[in-house]
Amino acid sequence: MSAIVTPSTSFPSIDHARPAEQGGPIARIGFSYQDEIAISLLIDMLIDPEILSVHFETHDDIVVVREASGSRRIAEFVQVKGGEPDKLWSVADLCAGKAGSSIFETSLGRDAFCEVSRFRLVTLRPVVSELRMLTFPFGAPGREPCGSRFLTLVSELEDRFPRIRSPKANGVTFWLRNCIWDERHSEDAVRQDSLLRLMRLAIAEGRTLLPELAESLMAAMRAWVSAASAARWEPDRNAKIITRSALRSWWELRCREIIEGAA
Numbered sequence: 001m002s003a004i005v006t007p008s009t010s011f012p013s014i015d016h017a018r019p020a021e022q023g024g025p026i027a028r029i030g031f032s033y034q035d036e037i038a039i040s041l042l043i044d045m046l047i048d049p050e051i052l053s054v055h056f057e058t059h060d061d062i063v064v065v066r067e068a069s070g071s072r073r074i075a076e077f078v079q080v081k082g083g084e085p086d087k088l089w090s091v092a093d094l095c096a097g098k099a100g101s102s103i104f105e106t107s108l109g110r111d112a113f114c115e116v117s118r119f120r121l122v123t124l125r126p127v128v129s130e131l132r133m134l135t136f137p138f139g140a141p142g143r144e145p146c147g148s149r150f151l152t153l154v155s156e157l158e159d160r161f162p163r164i165r166s167p168k169a170n171g172v173t174f175w176l177r178n179c180i181w182d183e184r185h186s187e188d189a190v191r192q193d194s195l196l197r198l199m200r201l202a203i204a205e206g207r208t209l210l211p212e213l214a215e216s217l218m219a220a221m222r223a224w225v226s227a228a229s230a231a232r233w234e235p236d237r238n239a240k241i242i243t244r245s246a247l248r249s250w251w252e253l254r255c256r257e258i259i260e261g262a263a
Contacts, residue, residue: 001019014074022263031082032082032187033080033082033083033124033187033190034061034062034080034082035222035225035229036187036190036191036224037062037078037080037122037190038054038062038185038225038229039054039191039194039218039221039222039225040113040190040193040194040197041054041062041064041078041192042221042225042242042247043197043198043201043205044064045064045205045242045247046201046233046244046247046248046251047197047201047246050067050068051064051065051066051244052065052066052067052073052243052244053065053241053242053243053244054241054242055240055241056225056228056229056240056241056242057228057229057230057240058233058240058241059075059077059110059113060077060078060079060110061079061080062075062077062078062080063075063077063078064078064120065077067113069085073114073115073116074114074115074116074117074118075110075113075115075116075117075118076117076118076119076120077110077117077118077119077120077121078120078121078122079103079107079119079120079121081103081121081122081124082121082124082187083091084123084124084125085124086125086126088125088128089123089125089126089127089128089131089181090127090130091128091130091131091153091156091157092223093241094131095157095160096160101126102185103121104157104175105164107119107175107179108164108166108170108171108172108174109166109167110166111164111166111167111168111170111174111175112167112168117166117168117178117179118179118180119175119178119179119180119183120179120180120181121134121179121180121181121182122182122184123181123182123183123184124183124184124185124186124187125183125185126183126185127181127183128150130152130153130156131153131181132149133149133150133153134149134176134179134180134181135180135181135182135183137180138180143144145173145176145177150176153176154172154173154176157172157175157176158171158172164197186244191218194217194218195211195214195215196216198218199211199214200213202255205255207255207259208259209255209258213258215255216258217258220254223244224242227239228240228241228242
């Protein structure tokens with residue numbers, strides 16, 4: 001006969017004990033945050049005719065393809081870091097990991113296609129002062145390639161990765177000149193900003209979009225992003241890429257349905 005085990009007051013209840021591992025919730029926070037960033041980029045595409053398409057979980061977390069003036073195509077490789085430690089991002093964090101696996105090496109390695117490469121790091125946490133330059137817009141004062149902050153970063157990264165080159169033979173200076181560090185400090189703040197931008201877009205186009213209706217559109221966009229991220233390149237390549245024409249058609253149809261339904 002097996003022994004009877006009686007509850008002991010020396011052990012906490014499972015209802016109140018802190019889990020030893022919390023990787024699942026942290027990963028889910030990261031995915032949820034990434035989805036909100038993706039919706040924000042889709043709204044960018046609704047507004048900006050230069051953005052041709054947005055790819056989900058293909059060559060990076062997100063890829064934004066633009067056609068700039070002069071028919072020059074640009075591929076922006078977006079890494080989203082949502083489940084991160086509660087501390088400032090440093091150069092050491094950028095370079096951490098086994099050889100070839102650091103955030104910096106992975107990002108530079110995306111420079112392997114005929115499009116002109118740009119890079120974006122989206123993080124919940126802010127950066128240390130030596131990386132602050134990367135949060136400035138391209139061409140802004142403080143980002144000058146001849147400036148002391150830029151040259152200091154070049155020196156530090158080249159010391160850590162002395163011979164690093166992308167598949168297109170570009171190195172540290174190229175990455176720094178073409179990288180934006182995008183600090184988005186709260187998933188809820190990203191969501192609220194997207195909601196307001198969607199409502200403003202509708203007003204600019206002569207429509208009235210109430211908050212609850214804008215929320216329903218964002219929920220549909222969230223489902224679209226989730227499906228695109230989960231789709232496999234083969235045989236569903238087209239499902240992984242949302243084009244501006246498809247998004248604009250969807251937007252016009254849904255807005256018309258909402259306005260007619262409200263009427």
